[in-house]
Amino acid sequence: MISGGRPLRGTVSISGAKNSAIALIPAALLAESEVVLDNLPHLSDVAVYSAILEELGARVSWEGNHMKIDPSNVVSIPMPNGPVKKLRASYYLMGALLGRFHEATIGLPGGCNFEPRPIDQHIKGFEALGATVTNEHGSIHLYAKELRGAKIYLDVSSVGATINIMLAATRAKGSTIIENAAKEPEIIDVATLLNSMGASIKGAGTETIRIEGVTKLKGCRHSIIPDRIQAGTYMIAAAATRGDVVIDGVIPKHLEALTAKLIEMGVGVEELDESIRVTGSDKYEHVDVKALVYPGFPTDLQSPMTSLLTQAEGVSVLSDFVYSNRFKHVPELVRMGAKIRVEGRSAVIEGGPLNAAKVKASDLRAGAALVIAGLTVREGITEVSGVEYIDRGYDNLVTNLRSLGADVWRQVE
Numbered sequence: 001m002i003s004g005g006r007p008l009r010g011t012v013s014i015s016g017a018k019n020s021a022i023a024l025i026p027a028a029l030l031a032e033s034e035v036v037l038d039n040l041p042h043l044s045d046v047a048v049y050s051a052i053l054e055e056l057g058a059r060v061s062w063e064g065n066h067m068k069i070d071p072s073n074v075v076s077i078p079m080p081n082g083p084v085k086k087l088r089a090s091y092y093l094m095g096a097l098l099g100r101f102h103e104a105t106i107g108l109p110g111g112c113n114f115e116p117r118p119i120d121q122h123i124k125g126f127e128a129l130g131a132t133v134t135n136e137h138g139s140i141h142l143y144a145k146e147l148r149g150a151k152i153y154l155d156v157s158s159v160g161a162t163i164n165i166m167l168a169a170t171r172a173k174g175s176t177i178i179e180n181a182a183k184e185p186e187i188i189d190v191a192t193l194l195n196s197m198g199a200s201i202k203g204a205g206t207e208t209i210r211i212e213g214v215t216k217l218k219g220c221r222h223s224i225i226p227d228r229i230q231a232g233t234y235m236i237a238a239a240a241t242r243g244d245v246v247i248d249g250v251i252p253k254h255l256e257a258l259t260a261k262l263i264e265m266g267v268g269v270e271e272l273d274e275s276i277r278v279t280g281s282d283k284y285e286h287v288d289v290k291a292l293v294y295p296g297f298p299t300d301l302q303s304p305m306t307s308l309l310t311q312a313e314g315v316s317v318l319s320d321f322v323y324s325n326r327f328k329h330v331p332e333l334v335r336m337g338a339k340i341r342v343e344g345r346s347a348v349i350e351g352g353p354l355n356a357a358k359v360k361a362s363d364l365r366a367g368a369a370l371v372i373a374g375l376t377v378r379e380g381i382t383e384v385s386g387v388e389y390i391d392r393g394y395d396n397l398v399t400n401l402r403s404l405g406a407d408v409w410r411q412v413e
């Protein structure tokens with residue numbers, strides 16, 4: 001529930017990155033001793049992954065922002081249903097278990113299904129490494145007598161496929177080269193963990209990643225990078241409410257595409273060493289935004305950005321070149337009075353005030369977009385349902401927004 005119209009003011013600290021955490025947790029399965037992850041975010045996806053690891057036989061303890069994973073007793077039991085269906089990143093179990101046990105059966109992933117999200121590039125990579133991959137009643141079965149390095153050219157620079165292939169290839173015989181690899185910061189984070197475990201991965205963060213297989217991986221301690229998408233969401237919320245917020249504990253370089261767009265609109269953005277200050281203004285210019293793979297504008301900030309662009313003067317065009325139809329937030333924003341039409345892979349947004357309404361989040365970032373929209377509304381109460389999606393990716397959203405002066409609360413049913 002949001003009673004909007006208040007500018008956000010103050011400082012918000014950003015937690016570790018969801019998209020790193022939910023790759024690093026399964027990566028720990030490749031080790032033969034304890035892995036400790038620091039700066040772990042409190043998210044439902046992390047809780048689900050922790051339960052999955054326990055089901056596989058790992059000893060997991062999670063206190064505060066630290067998780068200890070002892071994978072020494074893990075076995076590769078089939079996981080066709082249950083928790084694997086609750087999140088997208090359960091696909092990393094395929095690479096991790098294939099790497100360690102040469103066999104795995106994992107149900108097709110769940111998560112935010114705003115459009116069909118194929119995993120053909122993951123499978124192509126596993127097959128190139130020598131695995132036989134079959135789809136058995138909606139579960140993927142992977143088996144390899146031996147994993148051997150290969151050269152793999154990804155048709156699309158997929159984050160998940162790049163990480164999944166890295167996971168399996170760390171335990172393959174010989175060298176693997178991934179070409180057209182995704183370059184997102186979370187890929188560097190996973191490679192850093194794997195290298196600390198004893199892997200040999202070079203080039204993460206570029207389009208060519210080279211992996212020399214090793215026979216053993218050991219435990220280690222690793223601190224997760226800050227969540228650039230959570231950070232970007234608060235930057236957008238600060239601008240949308242015409243507030244003044246310091247977003248602390250971030251890597252400003254990870255947010256450059258957003259920072260540039262905000263400045264183009266007329267938002268004040270000051271980059272400091274590990275924080276960014278966002279200062280709103282009374283008038284914003286319309287801009288065109290293209291969501292692309294990193295270092296382009298992140299698709300995961302496309303929906304929140306749509307809400308901000310309703311506050312700009314004139315007509316903005318926001319196109320998503322990563323997903324062709326990630327627009328489930330649009331009809332809900334229209335219910336709030338937004339003038340938006342979807343044309344192909346673009347949303348055409350005409351600026352104007354929003355009104356309070358009952359709206360429904362049907363995926364994580366759509367949820368964030370609706371909350372931001374609600375924060376801009378000057379009269380009435382906006383009710384956002386489907387908050388379980390928001391819990392997948394935002395650590396303490398309501399508490400953080402309240403500490404910035406927002407009148408937001410969660411209705412307990």
Ligand SMILES: CC(=O)N[C@H]1[C@@H](OP(=O)(O)OP(=O)(O)OC[C@H]2O[C@@H](n3ccc(=O)[nH]c3=O)[C@H](O)[C@@H]2O)O[C@H](CO)[C@@H](O)[C@@H]1O
Binds near residue numbers: 088118123156
């Ligand atoms: C858990 C996680 O890290 N999720 C992120 C990850 O998702 P995810 O890893 O699923 O996204 P990908 O980078 O794989 O997808 C990018 C594009 O490639 C296509 N594709 C992908 C794989 C494949 O085998 N075949 C294929 O065609 C997808 O449909 C999409 O159009 O990156 C996305 C793009 O930055 C983000 O929105 C998600 O937040």
Ligand SMILES: C=C(OP(=O)(O)O)C(=O)O
Binds near residue numbers: 087
């Ligand atoms: C789409 C997202 O996540 P996932 O890939 O985990 O569904 C997201 O974080 O915006």
